[in-house]
Amino acid sequence: MNHDSAQPGASDALTYRAAGVDYDLIDPLKLSAQRAAAATAVNLAPHGFAEVAASRGESAYVVDVGPFYLASIVECLGSKALVADEMARLTGTSAYAAIAQDTIAMAVNDLITVGATPLVVQAYWAAGGSDWFKDADRAAALVAGWKRACDACGVAWGGGETPALAGIVADGRIDLAASCTGIVSPKSRLSTGDRLAPGDAIVLLAASGIHANGLSLARKIAERLPDGYATPIDDAGTTLGAALLAPTPLYSPVTEALHRAAVDLHYCANITGHGWRKLLRHPSALTYRITHVPPVPPVLRYIQQAAGQSDREAYGTFNMGAGFALFVAGDQAERCVDVARAAGTEAWVAGRVEAGPKQLIVEPLGIEFGADDLQLR
Amino acid sequence: MNHDSAQPGASDALTYRAAGVDYDLIDPLKLSAQRAAAATAVNLAPHGFAEVAASRGESAYVVDVGPFYLASIVECLGSKALVADEMARLTGTSAYAAIAQDTIAMAVNDLITVGATPLVVQAYWAAGGSDWFKDADRAAALVAGWKRACDACGVAWGGGETPALAGIVADGRIDLAASCTGIVSPKSRLSTGDRLAPGDAIVLLAASGIHANGLSLARKIAERLPDGYATPIDDAGTTLGAALLAPTPLYSPVTEALHRAAVDLHYCANITGHGWRKLLRHPSALTYRITHVPPVPPVLRYIQQAAGQSDREAYGTFNMGAGFALFVAGDQAERCVDVARAAGTEAWVAGRVEAGPKQLIVEPLGIEFGADDLQLR
Numbered sequence: 185m186n187h188d189s190a191q192p193g194a195s196d197a198l199t200y201r202a203a204g205v206d207y208d209l210i211d212p213l214k215l216s217a218q219r220a221a222a223a224t225a226v227n228l229a230p231h232g233f234a235e236v237a238a239s240r241g242e243s244a245y246v247v248d249v250g251p252f253y254l255a256s257i258v259e260c261l262g263s264k265a266l267v268a269d270e271m272a273r274l275t276g277t278s279a280y281a282a283i284a285q286d287t288i289a290m291a292v293n294d295l296i297t298v299g300a301t302p303l304v305v306q307a308y309w310a311a312g313g314s315d316w317f318k319d320a321d322r323a324a325a326l327v328a329g330w331k332r333a334c335d336a337c338g339v340a341w342g343g344g345e346t347p348a349l350a351g352i353v354a355d356g357r358i359d360l361a362a363s364c365t366g367i368v369s370p371k372s373r374l375s376t377g378d379r380l381a382p383g384d385a386i387v388l389l390a391a392s393g394i395h396a397n398g399l400s401l402a403r404k405i406a407e408r409l410p411d412g413y414a415t416p417i418d419d420a421g422t423t424l425g426a427a428l429l430a431p432t433p434l435y436s437p438v439t440e441a442l443h444r445a446a447v448d449l450h451y452c453a454n455i456t457g458h459g460w461r462k463l464l465r466h467p468s469a470l471t472y473r474i475t476h477v478p479p480v481p482p483v484l485r486y487i488q489q490a491a492g493q494s495d496r497e498a499y500g501t502f503n504m505g506a507g508f509a510l511f512v513a514g515d516q517a518e519r520c521v522d523v524a525r526a527a528g529t530e531a532w533v534a535g536r537v538e539a540g541p542k543q544l545i546v547e548p549l550g551i552e553f554g555a556d557d558l559q560l561r
Numbered sequence: 562m563n564h565d566s567a568q569p570g571a572s573d574a575l576t577y578r579a580a581g582v583d584y585d586l587i588d589p590l591k592l593s594a595q596r597a598a599a600a601t602a603v604n605l606a607p608h609g610f611a612e613v614a615a616s617r618g619e620s621a622y623v624v625d626v627g628p629f630y631l632a633s634i635v636e637c638l639g640s641k642a643l644v645a646d647e648m649a650r651l652t653g654t655s656a657y658a659a660i661a662q663d664t665i666a667m668a669v670n671d672l673i674t675v676g677a678t679p680l681v682v683q684a685y686w687a688a689g690g691s692d693w694f695k696d697a698d699r700a701a702a703l704v705a706g707w708k709r710a711c712d713a714c715g716v717a718w719g720g721g722e723t724p725a726l727a728g729i730v731a732d733g734r735i736d737l738a739a740s741c742t743g744i745v746s747p748k749s750r751l752s753t754g755d756r757l758a759p760g761d762a763i764v765l766l767a768a769s770g771i772h773a774n775g776l777s778l779a780r781k782i783a784e785r786l787p788d789g790y791a792t793p794i795d796d797a798g799t800t801l802g803a804a805l806l807a808p809t810p811l812y813s814p815v816t817e818a819l820h821r822a823a824v825d826l827h828y829c830a831n832i833t834g835h836g837w838r839k840l841l842r843h844p845s846a847l848t849y850r851i852t853h854v855p856p857v858p859p860v861l862r863y864i865q866q867a868a869g870q871s872d873r874e875a876y877g878t879f880n881m882g883a884g885f886a887l888f889v890a891g892d893q894a895e896r897c898v899d900v901a902r903a904a905g906t907e908a909w910v911a912g913r914v915e916a917g918p919k920q921l922i923v924e925p926l927g928i929e930f931g932a933d934d935l936q937l938r
Contacts (some may be wrong), residue, residue: 204877206717209691214723217684220708221718231678235717245719247681249744251628256742258635260724293913301608304624305636307594308685310736314586323590331597333835340605341598342622345738346591347637352736355730359687361722363740365633367626 206401208479222305236298238376241467243294243454246368246376253368255300257306259290263399264428267406271413271425278322281329282431286396288333289432290456291364293508295452296439299373299451300366302337307344310363310443312539317346329431330333337436339364373443377511378468380448384537385517386463386472390530391439393430393481397456398502402428405490417486427483433529435508441527442510447520451511455503463509463544469555471540477530477548478505496551577931613675620831620842623753623826630745632677636667637738640776641806644783644915646734648790648802655699658706659808660737663773665710665831666809668741670885671815674829676752677743679714684721685738689730694723706808714813716741724758754843754888756827761831761914762850762894766815770807770858774833775879779805779926782867788841794863804860812885818851819887819905824897828888832880838935840886841898841920846932848917854925855882855909873928888914 215356219241230489236253238401239246244257264286268279291304307330316348317323368374394402406424409415413425435454442449453462463472476547484505490497498504510531512520517533524531535547542555595617597922602612605624613630616623622636645656669679684707694700711718730736730927738792745751771779786792790802812831819826830839840849857865865875875881887908889897894910901908912924919932 209694212615213694213704216701216723217704219705219722220704221684224708224716225711226828227715228680230715231680235719240720245681245683245717247717247719249629249680252626254631254680254742254744255741256633256681256683256719258722258738258740259684259720260685260687260726260905262724263726263729268730303608303610303626303631304603304622304623305631306633306740307598308635308637308738310637310738312731317586327590327594327597328865330594331601331919334601335604338604338607339601340624341601342624342633343598343617344594345637346594346633347639349637349640350639350738351643352731352734354729354731359726359736359896361635361685361687361738363633363635363683363685364592365631365742367631400601463938507828510758514748 196482200300233502236374236376238378242376243297244300246298252371253374255295255298255368256363256365257291257295258361258363259294260359261287261290262396263403264463265360266356266403267399267413267425267428271429272322273424274414276323276348278431280322280325282429284326284329285434287362288330289434290335290396291362292337293435293454295364296436297375297454299368299375299449301364301369301440302339302364302436304342304365305334305452307362308326308344308363309346310349310353310359312355312357312491313350316356316358319558333434336434337385338530344361357471375449377451379470380466380468380470380511380537382470382537383514384450384511384541385514385533386474386535386537387512387517387520388478388506388532388534389435389480389508389524390478391503391508392433393483395429395432395456395503395507399489402487405487418482424483424486435529438524438527438529441523443521445519445523447512447516449510449512453509455506455508458500458558459502459504460499460506460544460546461553464542464553464555464558466512469542472535472544473538474535474546475548476532476534478534480505494541499546499551500551500553500557503552519521566768575637582712591790610611613751613753615752616675616756619753620674621677623675629748632672632675632745633740633742634668634672635738635740637736638664639771639773642735642779644739644790644802644805645774648806651791651802655702656806657699657702659806661703661706662710662808662811664737664739665714666706666811667773668739669714670812670831672743673813673878674752674831676745676750676826678746678817679716679741679743679813681742682711682716683740684924685721685740686721686723687726687730687736687841689732690727691725693733705844710811715812723801742800752826752828754828754845757843757847757888758847758913759847759914759916760891761827761888762910763851763893763911763914764887764889764894764897765855765883765911765914766812766885766887766901767855768858768880768882769810770775770860771805772809772833772880779864782810784866795859801860810884812906815901815904818900819897822896822900824893825898826887826889827906832883832885832888833854834880834882835877835935837883837921837923838930841919841930841935842934846919848915849912849921850915851912852925853909853911854923855911857882872926876926878928878929882890
């Protein structure tokens with residue numbers, strides 16, 4: 185189970201619980217599901233295969249099928265579709281092409297963390313009744329955005345499901361999810377973290393905005409504003425709603441380019457729920473020292489201020505400008521940045537891995553997170 | 562897109578449209594999605610791979626990755642969870658272990674049609690808010706049933722998503738889906754139908770009941786009954802609700818046993834939506850002549866009568882006792898049946914493939930379906 189479960193630090197500010205997501209209720213199920221899932225690994229032996237045990241608890245599940253590793257994942261968009269629906273009501277324009285990209289990004293950006301090349305995406309579009317499909321412009325935007333994202337990632341769109349689930353999915357809504365299958369080939373590309381070590385550099389890839397995590401909180405903030413999503417958040421008049429709907433970058437062109445350039449990824453972390461606490465994802469006891477902090481997207485700074493969050497709360501909740509983390513040998517850090525930029529994604533050498541207790545130190549902001557701040561396994 | 566889209570023949574009886582599913586609204590989206598998806602196949606070439614074009618329009622998507630084929634799928638349970646919820650209210654007992662198996666069966670039984678061995682299942686459990694997870698018995702049943710089905714199919718449960726999607730999934734409901742990844746190995750197991758030919762036998766595998774297709778119609782019928790799901794449908798007092806919740810069989814143990822026994826599958830059809838019209842799934846112009854009809858599960862006979870359906874309508878909508886069709890060389894038909902029975906699934910040699918126009922002739926019932934009765938591609 186890869187879904188986000190931990191909480192940012194205690195706070196009087198607007199929290200996830202106040203925004204309607206109570207992880208304490210979900211966690212017992214997640215834990216029992218994780219245990220049951222782990223116990224099924226033995227089922228692969230009669231086929232002559234075995235799981236990569238280190239992938240349990242990582243963002244994608246990996247099986248050794250002989251000539252290469254097989255990686256798979258299912259991910260959902262979450263509540264960002266509600267923002268798209270509300271903005272369509274306010275502006276008359278569908279953002280479904282953008283949220284199609286978000287949905288694929290949720291799956292693809294997780295799959296690539298283990299070193300996989302994504303190959304096939306399946307679409308899961310569950311509507312709250314047949315009427316959802318009546319809006320031809322919205323449906324066309326969804327299809328066009330989905331295809332464009334597949335093309336950008338070099339994956340084949342294999343097919344999918346488009347059920348009309350009246351009574352299960354809410355009336356007028358759609359539940360968007362994607363499954364993705366890929367391979368790790370050559371097997372040396374596996375980046376589940378056995379090579380992660382002191383001296384490694386931390387390279388951060390730029391985020392475009394909130395991506396698809398933290399939207400429940402953002403929606404609560406919009407509800408409190410007199411002008412809601414139409415509230416301008418910068419001098420250019422960009423609205424909160426438009427800024428929230430900036431699509432999540434697809435990072436697989438970067439990881440594929442890094443492979444071609446022989447930049448060896450020791451580990452990767454997709455910065456989604458829990459924000460920068462995801463930098464603590466690997467189970468090893470290591471210290472992660474950040475010495476350079478990327479620029480914060482205006483929409484995230486706006487939300488931080490509106491929610492009254494401290495930096496520690498904001499960086500423990502949102503990506504704050506860093507959408508994906510690459511851990512590479514120190515002497516490959518500059519090359520890694522150059523390759524990412526050449527692939528069209530801004531990147532920075534942001535810090536380093538050190539021997540020491542499990543903690544994340546963000547020096548420029550004077551904040552720290554410890555081992556107890558992220559419990560995903 | 563593999564979702565069911567065609568309609569049974571015109572009828573004054575209770576139809577799918579009356580039951581709230583309007584395929585005319587879904588189909589334009591599905592067609593444009595299919596076209597867009599097909600255009601992404603070229604994305605595999607830079608990786609050195611290619612799709613198996615014949616798998617477009619089949620139940621699972623297949624890619625040639627060199628040493629073997631990779632197959633993948635995402636499938637949802639549909640509205641059967643609503644029946645489980647209502648029966649839990651009436652009886653105090655959760656049927657979530659059973660519908661967990663249904664969900665996995667929807668994915669696994671589709672994946673095996675192309676000759677694949679299922680290896681990994683991912684869970685997608687999207688609840689209508691955190692409160693869904695408060696019912697610990699229900700959650701435990703879901704986990705236990707999911708694991709048991711994975712064990713029965715010999716697949717590893719890789720992980721999944723358990724989002725709380727208040728505002729998207731209806732309050733108190735859950736949207737259950739599964740993705741499945743497998744391989745076709747050796748590649749000669751590929752059963753997308755190039756060997757399907759006159760002289761082949763049609764072997765049908767027994768259904769357990771309604772499975773997970775046709776539930777919208779069944780729910781409408783229950784609503785019309787004074788005692789609803791508590792209505793007994795046989796002399797033993799089995800209720801309609803209990804009978805509807807019989808879990809879908811998992812057919813992958815049969816197809817794996819057939820491979821070990823060197824029974825060569827020319828083609829397979831998972832009999833889901835559209836009922837027996839799915840026997841017309843392969844694009845070839847061939848005549849399928851059924852000479853033996855399996856016994857009809859009591860719950861399906863009950864629904865047929867309650868809905869006032871003719872045999873043609875019932876067999877064009879429900880599985881009517883045949884959950885899966887195997888197409889094998891005529892001289893392997895008896896062996897195929899023996900192996901299926903030894904694997905624990907009742908089976909029958911039900912008919913044969915003949916040269917002739919595309920049609921299905923069910924001789925014992927005097928009904929026929931033509932090429933126009935199933936449009937999936």
